[in-house]
Amino acid sequence: MAEMNRKHLSKTAWASIIGKWVFLGIIIIFTLYPVVYTVLGSLKTNAELTQGGGFFPAAWHFENYYQAFVQADFTKYTINSVIVSTSVTLLAAATCSMAGFILARKNFAGKKVLMALYLSMMFVSLGSVTLYPIYELLRALKLNKTIFALIIALTGGQAANVFLVMGFTKGIPRELDEAAIIDGCSLYGVYSRIILPLSKPILAVVALFSFRNAWNDYITSLIMTISMPKLQTLTVAVVQLKYSVNAAAEWHIMLAGASIAIIPILIVYLFANKQFIAGLTAGAVKG
Structure with a gap:
């Protein structure tokens, strides 16, 4: 009986730890996703953004930063x-x-x-x-x-x-x-x-x-x-x-x-x- 209780407590503890990490992971994703999307989107062409391209840029357009700096x-x-x-x-x-x-x-x-x-x-x-x-x-x-x-x-x-x-x-x-x-x-x-x-x-x-x-x-x-x-x-x-x-x-x-x-x-x-x-x-x- 004592052994079964220990196993039950151990499973409960592991479930609690996994649940906490899953919750933290979801919060981190929702927090960081807009920032990551903004940075990656800034390196795409306008066509990629408006036509719904992949998550990562097909080519890295760092010249966008120069244009933004000059125009603004x-x-x-x-x-x-x-x-x-x-x-x-x-x-x-x-x-x-x-x-x-x-x-x-x-x-x-x-x-x-x-x-x-x-x-x-x-x-x-x-x-x-x-x-x-x-x-x-x-x-x-x-x-x-x-x-x-x-x-x-x-x-x-x-x-x-x-x-x-x-x-x-x-x-x-x-x-x-x-x-x-x-x-x-x-x-x-x-x-x-x-x-x-x-x-x-x-x-x-x-x-x-x-x-x-x-x-x-x-x-x-x-x-x-x-x-x-x-x-x-x-x-x-x-x-x-x-x-x-x-x-x-x-x-x-x-x-x-x-x-x-x-x-x-x-x-x-x-x-x-x-x-x-x-x-x-x-x-x-x-x-």
Whole structure:
């Protein structure tokens, strides 16, 4: 009987392990397939893509990358994307850290209402409905023809990041705040000298999320730069590659541009993945 139980447990354990690996394999395939398809598609001819050729290119057309780089003026649009994404990242990290600190440490009138509104915005997506009033507001402020309009528009909607920082801050002992106040620190001193240095792991997560969202954004960047094409970001420029002077959609050139546009976000993740994982883990435990 004991031997049969051991065999049954052994089979159950193996089934569980195989099931986990199958599940992980499916997730990996669904995650990597779009990237692999984009890279391989960027090396095909337009005819191969539109007529449904094989998965791998019949011939490797690396000249697609040169055409994409020249047609899209990637240098100019890459600079725009770097300026926008970096600015959004810094602003998001600063505003989320301050908002998360106040929500975690202070009680004030209307706090519950504010948090309820923040929570509702996390689950109710208004999407493009909000773009017109945002654009009109920025136009009234005479900012619609500057790159600051896009930066401000992309910095908004940080409710999820605010709650990440708030949950992390709640895990920091309040005794540290009290000790700092006894030593003469003001509220700003507690934030800058105690909370901010200890919040680096979760701020790395916020920064990476913000950079990724700003770099990959299309619709907001398109609307905010529609009257100023020279301020367009790389994502908008890549989509424009599809429209050629020959009146035919050049998907191979667009995929080549998309492959180039993927590189910076991969580089950022490779350098920040340790802080990203550490921040998510710390936030999960302390939140």
